[in-house]
Amino acid sequence: MNILVILIPMALAMGALGLGAFLWSIKSRQFEDIEGASWRVILDDDDLPDEAKR
Amino acid sequence: MSTVLPRPDNRDFSHYLTPAPEDRVRMDFVVDGIHCAACAARIERAFAQEPELSVARVNLTEKRLTVEWNDAKQVDPPQVLARLEALGFTGYPFRVAEREASEKAEEQRLIRALGVAGFAMMNIMLLSVSVWSGNETGLSREARDFFHWISALIALPTAAYSGRPFFDSAIRSLKARAVNMDVPISLGILLALGISVWETTHSGEHAYFDGAVMLIFFLLIGRVLDQMMMRKTRAVASNLAALRAETVTRILPDGTLKEVAAATVEPGQLVLVRPGERIGVDGLIERGTSDIDQSLVTGETAHQAVQPGMDVHAGTMNLSGTLEIRVRHAAASTLLARIEALLAHATEKRAGYVRLADRAARAYAPVVHTAAALTFIGWMLWGLSWQSALLISVTVLIITCPCALGLAIPAVQVVASGAMFRRSILLHAGDALERLAEVDTVVFDKTGTLTLPEPVIANRKEIPDRLLTIAGRLALSSRHPLAVAIAKAGGADNPFRDVRETPGQGLEAEDSRVKIRLGSPAFCGAEAEAKAVSLAYPEASLIAMRCETDVAVFAIRQPLRADARATIEMLKGLGLSVEILSGDREIPVASVAKTLGIEHWQASIEPGGKVARLEELRAQGRKVLMVGDGINDAPALAAAHVSISPVSATDLAQAQADLLVMGASLAPVADAIRIARKARRLMTQNLWLAVIYNAIAVPIAIAGLATPFVAAIAMSGSSLIVTTNAMRARFAEGNS
Numbered sequence: 001m002n003i004l005v006i007l008i009p010m011a012l013a014m015g016a017l018g019l020g021a022f023l024w025s026i027k028s029r030q031f032e033d034i035e036g037a038s039w040r041v042i043l044d045d046d047d048l049p050d051e052a053k054r
Numbered sequence: 055m056s057t058v059l060p061r062p063d064n065r066d067f068s069h070y071l072t073p074a075p076e077d078r079v080r081m082d083f084v085v086d087g088i089h090c091a092a093c094a095a096r097i098e099r100a101f102a103q104e105p106e107l108s109v110a111r112v113n114l115t116e117k118r119l120t121v122e123w124n125d126a127k128q129v130d131p132p133q134v135l136a137r138l139e140a141l142g143f144t145g146y147p148f149r150v151a152e153r154e155a156s157e158k159a160e161e162q163r164l165i166r167a168l169g170v171a172g173f174a175m176m177n178i179m180l181l182s183v184s185v186w187s188g189n190e191t192g193l194s195r196e197a198r199d200f201f202h203w204i205s206a207l208i209a210l211p212t213a214a215y216s217g218r219p220f221f222d223s224a225i226r227s228l229k230a231r232a233v234n235m236d237v238p239i240s241l242g243i244l245l246a247l248g249i250s251v252w253e254t255t256h257s258g259e260h261a262y263f264d265g266a267v268m269l270i271f272f273l274l275i276g277r278v279l280d281q282m283m284m285r286k287t288r289a290v291a292s293n294l295a296a297l298r299a300e301t302v303t304r305i306l307p308d309g310t311l312k313e314v315a316a317a318t319v320e321p322g323q324l325v326l327v328r329p330g331e332r333i334g335v336d337g338l339i340e341r342g343t344s345d346i347d348q349s350l351v352t353g354e355t356a357h358q359a360v361q362p363g364m365d366v367h368a369g370t371m372n373l374s375g376t377l378e379i380r381v382r383h384a385a386a387s388t389l390l391a392r393i394e395a396l397l398a399h400a401t402e403k404r405a406g407y408v409r410l411a412d413r414a415a416r417a418y419a420p421v422v423h424t425a426a427a428l429t430f431i432g433w434m435l436w437g438l439s440w441q442s443a444l445l446i447s448v449t450v451l452i453i454t455c456p457c458a459l460g461l462a463i464p465a466v467q468v469v470a471s472g473a474m475f476r477r478s479i480l481l482h483a484g485d486a487l488e489r490l491a492e493v494d495t496v497v498f499d500k501t502g503t504l505t506l507p508e509p510v511i512a513n514r515k516e517i518p519d520r521l522l523t524i525a526g527r528l529a530l531s532s533r534h535p536l537a538v539a540i541a542k543a544g545g546a547d548n549p550f551r552d553v554r555e556t557p558g559q560g561l562e563a564e565d566s567r568v569k570i571r572l573g574s575p576a577f578c579g580a581e582a583e584a585k586a587v588s589l590a591y592p593e594a595s596l597i598a599m600r601c602e603t604d605v606a607v608f609a610i611r612q613p614l615r616a617d618a619r620a621t622i623e624m625l626k627g628l629g630l631s632v633e634i635l636s637g638d639r640e641i642p643v644a645s646v647a648k649t650l651g652i653e654h655w656q657a658s659i660e661p662g663g664k665v666a667r668l669e670e671l672r673a674q675g676r677k678v679l680m681v682g683d684g685i686n687d688a689p690a691l692a693a694a695h696v697s698i699s700p701v702s703a704t705d706l707a708q709a710q711a712d713l714l715v716m717g718a719s720l721a722p723v724a725d726a727i728r729i730a731r732k733a734r735r736l737m738t739q740n741l742w743l744a745v746i747y748n749a750i751a752v753p754i755a756i757a758g759l760a761t762p763f764v765a766a767i768a769m770s771g772s773s774l775i776v777t778t779n780a781m782r783a784r785f786a787e788g789n790s
Contacts, residue, residue: 004197008204012177019173026165032158036114039091 065313083145084296167216171271174212182264202254209263276464302334330533337379344375353637396689458772462740465780470733478716486712489696491734499682500636505612593642624724664690
């Protein structure tokens with residue numbers, strides 16, 4: 001049972017990491033233009049303007 | 055830049071500029087013509103080459119472009135507009151309304167809460183499953199307590215953060231001495247958490263942390279989807295407002311002209327309105343005479359002559375002469391003051407409507423709470439200790455906690471408003487669906503609602519093509535809306551040279567020594583012919599033309615929407631009675647009513663009269679849908695049980711309407727009612743599903759057999775069932 005002392009914090013840490021990533025993605029406005037984002041992925045264009053600028 | 059188009063640059067954009075980080079200046083544009091990702095990419099790529107812009111990003115969902123200039127000195131909105139035009143798009147300056155900004159913030163808050171709840175739910179479930187299986191296979195008591203403590207450590211802060219939307223709403227509702235759905239939800243969450251903490255501290259077997267957090271998570275999904283749909287709808291609505299480009303031309307004290315946003319004009323300032331422009335302000339005419347078309351304001355289609363000293367209203371169209379108007383305070387104008395008083399009255403009356411969900415909550419809460427109390431008393435009499443009896447009665451409350459009930463209505467709302475969005479209907483308020491479903495009478499305004507806002511030639515077939523072509527060429531030289539209609543019908547694109555315009559009379563030109571005139575029948579010496587035409591088309595405005603001895607008289611009127619008749623028939627087929635209430639004269643209203651087969655109609659009605667008629671109908675127990683677009687319709691829109699405006703409507707009307715219909719078609723009105731009825735049916739079904747679920751779950755809980763495992767299964771199962779059922783609102787095709 002002692003293994004729990006390691007496993008549970010590990011599980012929690014991984015969950016928290018996911019949550020952190022999610023909150024970060026909201027903060028960086030990734031949910032503002034859901035339609036556009038879905039297309040940006042497949043647009044065959046390496047030099048999309050704002051990647052170059054930011 | 056070589057692509058800059060010539061454009062008068064006296065426009066003032068300061069209203070639209072907002073500061074951005076690092077001294078940058080930001081401005082938003084609504085872009086008309088973006089349809090796909092390729093358009094968006096093309097725009098972004100083009101703007102990427104501009105050195106003075108630090109950011110240019112297209113939001114495809116909202117069809118907007120955001121640009122940021124490096125610093126204030128480089129700000130140049132006209133160049134952005136010109137650049138867009140060169141790419142084949144039309145840009146309109148846009149300012150994010152405060153309300154929209156706060157809605158966006160609310161949505162972000164909900165998504166964050168959802169994320170936190172999701173994280174918590176997964177982790178607690180991990181622990182809970184261990185406990186459940188451990189209970190069967192001999193998990194040590196210490197290990198179970200340890201798991202429960204960790205669950206509590208996650209669940210309590212999560213509930214405090216993610217449960218806020220429900221708690222806040224419940225408190226608000228209780229303060230107003232009412233019960234809404236969030237009251238039993240909040241109570242359920244708090245009880246589940248409370249009893250779980252008690253169990254944990256007493257190293258008990260049953261903790262409901264997973265159930266409480268799962269409840270929050272499921273309900274938040276409903277809220278987030280609802281909010282997203284609403285925001286999408288509102289974004290479209292405010293884009294349309296920007297497309298109408300509410301700008302006015304100010305006359306500065308030194309006599310120069312400047313084009314500014316209508317919202318920035320202040321009382322006492324002077325504005326210039328040219329012929330063919332819509333008047334953007336309420337005010338007093340200071341100089342100039344003209345005719346104005348007031349159809350958007352009063353519903354009256356006959357034009358009114360105006361002169362200095364007369365009041366004009368925002369939304370009217372200036373037809374023939376240039377006007378200088380002194381801006382008045384909105385409330386100072388008599389018509390608007392009267393309409394605002396009517397509005398305040400009407401809005402007050404409607405506040406009495408109770409949403410279906412809240413009605414369900416009011417019926418549900420007492421039953422469940424009584425059941426819980428009886429359970430407690432029953433087990434006490436049976437001889438159980440008061441702690442155990444209390445524990446069982448609280449599980450009754452937890453298991454009946456309206457997870458399914460909380461989702462039953464929002465889920466349908468989201469799906470139905472999505473279905474409406476695809477049919478060009480924008481839903482302003484969620485509960486409008488329920489109200490729309492109850493409607494049994496539809497009252498239409500005529501002008502701009504049953505008819506289209508742009509006039510066309512009614513007697514096109516009676517006019518020789520040759521004359522129409524000539525008239526069209528001549529009409530190209532005027533911005534008068536009637537002339538525009540003739541020019542469009544004539545299909546001409548080469549105007550005559552040396553056209554003289556006599557204000558208020560008409561146009562004159564000479565082509566190979568032939569004199570051509572276009573204008574009022576008197577101006578063209580065509581009174582006799584005009585009389586004959588006016589008998590055939592009593593409701594139309596007449597424009598005559600003379601070319602030597604050839605004379606033609608055009609009867610011009612606002613045409614009925616193409617599918618108006620079919621829509622009225624469809625509405626009647628749905629069992630609704632239809633009426634017209636118009637501010638226009640009797641003759642045109644009667645002719646429209648006859649064409650559409652509507653028996654009940656009233657003409658020349660004042661705004662107050664429309665409200666009075668609606669109240670009369672209400673007194674008869676009717677539920678009325680009002681469809682209207684004018685300023686004069688606004689009080690009636692607010693007074694009706696539910697209301698719809700076309701997007702061409704005035705701002706005041708749109709603000710009062712529960713739904714907006716886009717495009718030239720009237721059919722969405724019938725579609726909206728059909729979808730709403732189907733949605734309403736699904737809502738009721740869902741509520742019954744929730745009742746059935748309770749009928750099964752409550753006896754189990756009363757018997758004391760509801761373990762946290764049973765609760766978790768029951769909650770997720772019932773939520774899935776009602777959500778799946780709600781999806782059926784997508785398919786509201788055909789007759790329902």
